[in-house]
Amino acid sequence: MPVNPHFQGIRCVFLDRDGVLNRKAPEGEYIGRWSEFHLLPGVERAIAALNRSGRRVVVVSNQRGIALGHYTSGDVDALHARLREHLAAHGARIDAFYFCPHDLDECDCRKPKPGLFLEAFRDFPEASVENSVVVGDSLSDIEAARGLGMRSIFIEGDPETRKGGAEQAAGLADAVVASLEEAVALLD
Ligand SMILES: [Mg+2]
Ligand SMILES: [Zn+2]
Structure with missing residues (x-):
């Protein structure tokens, strides 16, 4: 696949979690445990390819299930340790993993707010809005990217679990693909 000129110079790849790395839970259900976490096909390969290319790989995730009491921050840390x-x-x-544990409208880190990305930029000073791309399956991922001036790739999810806003997200993103592996191919 030819290099896409939109995606030259990418040094840092921000990945949403649910719907990008793993199968999304149906609306209203939450994933707090490894036993509920089902990786999507090709994800290990795609991340290994990003690692080999020397890019940073950073997960940024809204985990409102914590605010709602479905699981704790410790559960999320344990799940991420298993994933690692x-x-x-x-x-x-x-x-690195960053996640927002808050409910709607009570913080500056729930995407599309920029807090998680700003935290990552503090921890990885070589990353910047200019050399980063956001890969996500929700409008909030793409809006977060746009809000900070980052490039973005929208993963069109399974029609059964696709959220409202998918059409708008597809229109706002720099590219639309079916999987993380396809997204990574655009960078290579
Ligand atoms: Mg998602
Ligand atoms: Zn938050």
């Missing part, structure tokens, strides 16, 4: 182990066994690594 699983990826390591496949030669893949996520450099």
Whole structure:
């Protein structure tokens, strides 16, 4: 696949979690445990390819299920630790995880708000809005990217679990693909 001129110079790849790395829960259900976490096809390979290219791989995720009492921040940390182990066994690594534990309208970090990204930029000073791309399956991911002036790739989810706003997100994103593997191919 030819290099897409829209995606040259990318050094940092922000990945949404649910619907990008793993199968999304149906609306109103939440994923708080490894047993509920089902990786989508090709994800290990796609992340390993990003690692080999020397790019940062950072997960940014809204986890409102914590505010709603479905699981705790500790559960999310434990799930991410299991995910790291699983990826390591496949030669893949996520450099950092950031998540918003809050309910709607009570913080500056729930996407599309910029807080999680700003935290990552503080931790990874070589990353910037100019050299980053956001890969997400929700309008809030694409709006967060646009709000900060980052490029974005929308993953069109399964029609059964696709949220409202998918059409708008597809229109706002720099590219629309079916999977993380397709998104990564645009960068190579
Ligand atoms: Mg998502
Ligand atoms: Zn928050």
